[in-house]
Amino acid sequence: EAYKYFGLRVEISKKLKGHGWQVLPKRLIVERTFSWLNHSRRLSKDYELTIASAETLIKISHIHTLLNRL
Numbered sequence: 001e002a003y004k005y006f007g008l009r010v011e012i013s014k015k016l017k018g019h020g021w022q023v024l025p026k027r028l029i030v031e032r033t034f035s036w037l038n039h040s041r042r043l044s045k046d047y048e049l050t051i052a053s054a055e056t057l058i059k060i061s062h063i064h065t066l067l068n069r070l
Contacts, residue, residue, distance in 0.1 A: 037061055
């Protein structure tokens with residue numbers, strides 16, 4: 001459905017091989033972001049009726065995460 005609405009292709013990634021520090025591909029950054037969003041209890045299930053309310057709660061969750069890091 002992501003491709004139909006947004007033109008995005010979704011693919012499940014595998015663990016990177018290698019040791020030490022390396023630049024993360026964008027897909028791992030996206031996966032990490034989804035992991036951070038799952039810390040918000042309300043975002044762990046799809047309770048919202050509209051996309052606008054879901055987007056607002058995602059923004060609130062990110063603001064909460066950023067404020068905790070200050």
